[in-house]
Amino acid sequence: MSHEETLILVKPDGVKRGLTGEILRRIEAKGYVLVDLKMVQADRDLLTSHYAEHEGKPFFEPLVEFMSSGPTVAIRAAGDRVIEGFRSLAGATDPTTAAPGTIRGDLGRDWGLNVQQNLVHGSDSTLSAERELALWFG
Numbered sequence: 001m002s003h004e005e006t007l008i009l010v011k012p013d014g015v016k017r018g019l020t021g022e023i024l025r026r027i028e029a030k031g032y033v034l035v036d037l038k039m040v041q042a043d044r045d046l047l048t049s050h051y052a053e054h055e056g057k058p059f060f061e062p063l064v065e066f067m068s069s070g071p072t073v074a075i076r077a078a079g080d081r082v083i084e085g086f087r088s089l090a091g092a093t094d095p096t097t098a099a100p101g102t103i104r105g106d107l108g109r110d111w112g113l114n115v116q117q118n119l120v121h122g123s124d125s126t127l128s129a130e131r132e133l134a135l136w137f138g
């Protein structure tokens with residue numbers, strides 16, 4: 001699909017570190033459009049639905065705890081191939097090995113905790129984007 005929308009989250013570590021502006025800047029500099037944006041204190045129900053595919057994995061509980069530890073900035077972004085494009089901007093899940101030039105590679109690192117605090121989330125398919133945008137934006 002060409003013109004798309006995706007859900008981007010600036011996770012609580014990004015908000016706490018004051019990186020929201022830098023992350024928004026990178027999304028806009030790439031040419032994507034910010035369609036909607038809000039700050040959300042995510043609760044367990046929202047996070048359990050959002051991360052349903054990870055339920056039962058060893059990092060699930062720490063992940064929910066981390067994601068509810070402070071506000072998250074939820075962004076509806078649009079553009080041609082934005083789903084793939086934002087995941088490329090974000091970089092690999094592990095911020096230590098994420099390529100320099102990416103959000104995680106430039107701004108993230110391993111803090112020795114049992115969950116990857118990797119600053120951002122981006123939907124990984126059109127189906128996920130639709131589902132996640134409905135969860136976070138109703």
Ligand SMILES: Nc1ncnc2c1ncn2[C@@H]1O[C@H](COP(=O)(O)OP(=O)(O)OP(=O)(O)O)[C@@H](O)[C@H]1O
Nearest residue numbers: 059063092093114115116117118120121122123124
């Ligand atoms: N092996 C792991 N150990 C610790 N935390 C993990 C691990 N795998 C994933 N996570 C955490 O769960 C989140 C969701 O995992 P997923 O595999 O969907 O990664 P991702 O698609 O790169 O990241 P996201 O979905 O947040 O964009 C990761 O962003 C990370 O915070």
